[in-house]
Amino acid sequence: MNKIGFKKKILVIPSNHEEWEDLNWIINLKKNQRKCRFYIYDTSSLYMDSIKIKTSEKIFKSINPFRSGFYYSSKLLKFLITLLNAWNIIKICHQHNIDILFSATPSIFIRLSILFLKNSVNHISYLRSAYPVIDDLWSDSEKMYKYISKFNIPLASFINPYSSDLFLVSGEANRVLLLYKGFPKNRIKIMGPAKLNSYRKKTKKINKSNQITIIYATQSFNHHNDNIGHHSQLVCLESLLEESYLSDHSINFILRIHPRDKISFYSRLIEKYKEFISIENYNIESFLESVSSQRILVSSTSTLLFEWGYLGGKSYSIGTSEFIIKYRKFFDNVHLKPFSNAKYLLYSIVNNKNYISKNSINQLMSNSNKTEKWDDIFGKPLLIKS
Structure with a gap:
C-alpha cells in the first residue's frame, strides 16, 4: 500500500x-x-x-x-x-x-x-x-x-x-x-492561540513616534443581526473620531473594516472626516506592522484586541452602556472593564493608561x-x- x-x-x-x-x-x-x-x-x-x-x-x-x-x-x-x-x-x-x-x-x-x-x-x-x-x-x-x-x-x-x-x-x-x-x-x-506564537518573533518593537496612531477595528455585528452591537459601533466610532479630531494632540486615525462588514455603513463618517481618517483592510502583514509600530487598537469585543495585546501591542475596548450590559458575561469572563465614554478613552490612550491588561489577555489567549x-x-x- x-x-x-x-x-x-x-x-x-x-x-x-x-x-x-x-x-x-x-x-x-x-x-x-x-x-x-x-x-x-x-x-x-x-x-x-x-x-x-x-x-x-x-x-x-x-x-x-x-x-x-x-x-x-x-x-x-x-x-x-x-x-x-x-x-x-x-x-x-x-x-x-x-x-x-x-x-x-x-x-x-x-x-x-x-x-x-x-x-x-x-x-x-x-x-x-x-x-x-x-x-x-x-x-x-x-x-x-x-x-x-x-x-x-x-x-x-x-x-x-x-x-x-x-x-x-x-x-x-x-x-x-x-x-x-x-x-x-x-x-x-x-x-x-493558533498561529500567534509564530508571529511573536516578527513583532519586534521599533521607536515610537510622537504622533499617536489609533486603529478602530470594526466587527461584523450587522452580519450577525446584532442591532445593539451595530448601533454601539457606529456611536462609539463617531464619538472617538470627534474627540480625536478636536484633540490638541497629533493623532492619525485608521478605520479597519472587518471582512464581513460593509464600508457603506460608515460612508457618512468617512465623508465627514475624509481629511482625517484613512481606510485599511485587514491582512496579516498590516496587522504585524501595526503592532510593531506600537499603534493603538480600539474595538468592542473583537478577538483582535486580545491577539494585539498577546503580541505586545496596546488595545482598548469601548461600547455604549446598552452594549456593555448585553455583553456583560463576556467582559466578566475576561476580567475586562470596557470604556463607555470616548473622551475618557482618548485620555487613557494619550496618557498610556488603562489598556487591556495581561490578565485579561491570558483569559482568552491562554498559553x-x-x-x-x-x-x-x-x-x-x-x-x-x-
Whole structure:
C-alpha cells in the first residue's frame, strides 16, 4: 500500500478569511502534514484566493450561486443551499473516506452532514472566539428550525450545537463560556492561540513616534443581526473620531473594516472626516506592522484586541452602556472593564493608561501548561458521540 494510505484524511471547512488563516496555519504544521492528508471545502473563493495554500491536496467548491458576496435573504433559498452543501459534504466524505471534518464555527450544513454521517466521521471545531459565536449558533438554529417545522421535516436534531466531538478553544474564558452554555466538559480543550506564537518573533518593537496612531477595528455585528452591537459601533466610532479630531494632540486615525462588514455603513463618517481618517483592510502583514509600530487598537469585543495585546501591542475596548450590559458575561469572563465614554478613552490612550491588561489577555489567549499541542490534535483518538 502507498504510504499516503496510512494518513488520516481531513476535510477542512473554513467560513471566512480569519478562520482560514488559523486553519491553514494548523494544517500546514510539519507534523500534521506528515500524518494527515488534507482536503479543502472552499466556502468562498473570495477568501481562498487571498491566501497562499501550501497543501497540494484537492480543493472542493461549495454550492453557492452567489460567490460575488451577494447576500440572499430568501429563507427557502438559504435552506435549500444549506441542504445542498450538507449533501455535498456527505458525498465527499464517502467518496474519499474522510476521517475528520475540521472547521471553525460548526455551521448548520456541517451539523446536518454529521447527523447523516453518524459515527463514521468525527468533527473538530476550532472556536477562535466563543463569544458571540455561541449565541449565533442558537439563533441560526432556532430560526432554521422554526422555518422547517412548517413542512414537518424531521430534522430537529441537527440544530444541536453540541454535535462536534471536540471543541478547541484558545483560553480559559472561552472554556468557561462553553460550560455555561451546557457544552460537555470532556469535549472542550484549551489550545492557546493558533498561529500567534509564530508571529511573536516578527513583532519586534521599533521607536515610537510622537504622533499617536489609533486603529478602530470594526466587527461584523450587522452580519450577525446584532442591532445593539451595530448601533454601539457606529456611536462609539463617531464619538472617538470627534474627540480625536478636536484633540490638541497629533493623532492619525485608521478605520479597519472587518471582512464581513460593509464600508457603506460608515460612508457618512468617512465623508465627514475624509481629511482625517484613512481606510485599511485587514491582512496579516498590516496587522504585524501595526503592532510593531506600537499603534493603538480600539474595538468592542473583537478577538483582535486580545491577539494585539498577546503580541505586545496596546488595545482598548469601548461600547455604549446598552452594549456593555448585553455583553456583560463576556467582559466578566475576561476580567475586562470596557470604556463607555470616548473622551475618557482618548485620555487613557494619550496618557498610556488603562489598556487591556495581561490578565485579561491570558483569559482568552491562554498559553499555560494546560494547552494541548496543535500538531497533535488529529493523531489522538476522538470521542464518539453516543
